[in-house]
Amino acid sequence: MPQITYVLADGEERTVDVPEGQSVMDGSVRNNLPGIVAECGGGCSCATCHVHLPAAWADRFPEPSEDELELVEFLDGATAESRLSCQLVVTPESDGLRVVVVPSD
Ligand code: FES
Known part of the structure; x- marks a missing residue:
């Protein structure tokens, strides 16, 4: 199963x-990690x-959708590496991924 590291x-x-087919957001929420709130559930x-x-x-x-790009544009801490983790679906190629969590409060 792919392993993902979250930098808190x-x-x-x-x-x-994180099982294949779940999102990077799911992996955080299901393991009760702090920082990713996921109010809309993905x-x-x-x-x-x-x-x-x-x-x-x-x-x-996959490339971010127009909706994702518009949301990310106005976030505090947004950079060229910003993504919404609910849109990042885990595949075998995700094994070893390390993402930096940007708290939303
Ligand atoms: S969980 Fe709401 S946008 Fe990702």
């Missing part, structure tokens, strides 16, 4: 197993699942 706001890193409408996805990993996931 305090610098702690937590590595968890509907790409709340933007409380903000992460920084390293550029080297970007091509392992």
Whole structure:
């Protein structure tokens, strides 16, 4: 099962197993990690699942949709690596991924 590492706001890193087909957001929420709130439950409408996805990993996931791009644009801490983690679906190629969680409060 793919392992994903979440870098939390305090610098702690937590590595968890995330089943294929779930999202990077699911992996955080189901393991009770802090920082990703996921108010809309993965509907790409709340933007409380903000992460920084390293550029080297970007091509392992689909390009962001127009909706995602519009939401991310106005987030605090937004960078070129910003993604909504509910839109990042885990595949075998996701194993070893390390994302930085950007708290939404
Ligand atoms: S969980 Fe709401 S936009 Fe990702």
